[in-house]
Amino acid sequence: MKKITYLLSLFVLLTAFTCEDEPLEGEFFEETNLSCEIAAQNTQNAAIAFLDVNDDNYTQLCTTYVNALVAEMEFCGDPDGSLQTQLDSLGNCDNGTQQDVEIPGTWLMTAWIGEEAIDLNNDGTESINFLDEMDCYNNETIVFNADNTGVMMSTSFATFMFDILVGTTNEYNYTIECELENENTNISWSQTGNTITIDDGTTVTEGTLNGNQLSLFIPEGFVAFSSDFTVTTIQDLTFVYTKQ
Incomplete structure (x- = not known):
């Protein structure tokens, strides 16, 4: 239940960036530092949660991690390519623990x-x-x-x-x-x-x-x-x- 509550909370934070009436423009990302900070924190939380992954929750935690990385790249950019490297390592989240x-x-x-x-x-x-x-x-x-x-x-x-x-x-x-x-x-x-x-x-x-x-x-x-x-x-x- 604790993990489910956490994931729901993280999902709410992530979807808060994407559920506006108008699409978010690149200029908005550049000017809103607070949004970048929140997106980076979401990625950190998702990375920590992913360390406790198992066969039952792999796809769910992996997908949350992927969404957080994508959001951070949109809001903060990825000048050194480290976020893209993490994203590539996750693949398509098809339950990698069973591979x-x-x-x-x-x-x-x-x-x-x-x-x-x-x-x-x-x-x-x-x-x-x-x-x-x-x-x-x-x-x-x-x-x-x-x-x-x-x-x-x-x-x-x-x-x-x-x-x-x-x-x-x-x-x-x-x-x-x-x-x-x-x-x-x-x-x-x-x-x-x-x-x-x-x-x-x-x-x-x-x-x-x-x-x-x-x-x-x-x-x-x-x-x-x-x-x-x-x-x-x-x-x-x-x-x-x-x-x-």
């Missing part, structure tokens, strides 16, 4: 989904997908072998610092230091239904398979420090990997 996806192969990290949207690149627009906000972690992969072994490959590492903007208590200016690295971690893995269990010898992590995407929940995966190290911001993360 047979071969786990062996290379999976590329395509999203960091946080708990709250932030503006890491200081461009005035917050995003709940932190990878959209930085030029780091661009080639992080997991290679699953058919013999249930594999390798997690890390090519970069970021440190996040921030300063509280003068005159505010909850607005920040972030600094990101991205360092290149070449770190490979051997893993073993197993699959039970849509659950993928990954063991790196120290930590066991369970991921959820949604079509060609694998989501891994990382508690306190995002940590940022104030420049004087007196304040720390922590969020749980969901790493999303897409089969290549």
Whole structure:
């Protein structure tokens, strides 16, 4: 019931943009910043809901996500193509969780989904997908072998610092230091239904398979420090990997 209520609420917000007596023109989208903010928030909410997808609700949650992405592209544009990339990955929402996806192969990290949207690149627009906000972690992969072994490959590492903007208590200016690295971690893995269990010898992590995407929940995966190290911001993360 909670999910149904949420989806109905999101549907109302989305249809509020399209049920006017006159069609919305492109000029309207450019001039109405508030509509862009609402559309972006709808996309973030739909992305979070989609992380809990299962066989029964896949088409419904996927369609809601697609509609939110389309609305955000109309109201906000898509200068870097990231929204179109997300839209393409969803396909036609024909219950991707029932498709047979071969786990062996290379999976590329395509999203960091946080708990709250932030503006890491200081461009005035917050995003709940932190990878959209930085030029780091661009080639992080997991290679699953058919013999249930594999390798997690890390090519970069970021440190996040921030300063509280003068005159505010909850607005920040972030600094990101991205360092290149070449770190490979051997893993073993197993699959039970849509659950993928990954063991790196120290930590066991369970991921959820949604079509060609694998989501891994990382508690306190995002940590940022104030420049004087007196304040720390922590969020749980969901790493999303897409089969290549």
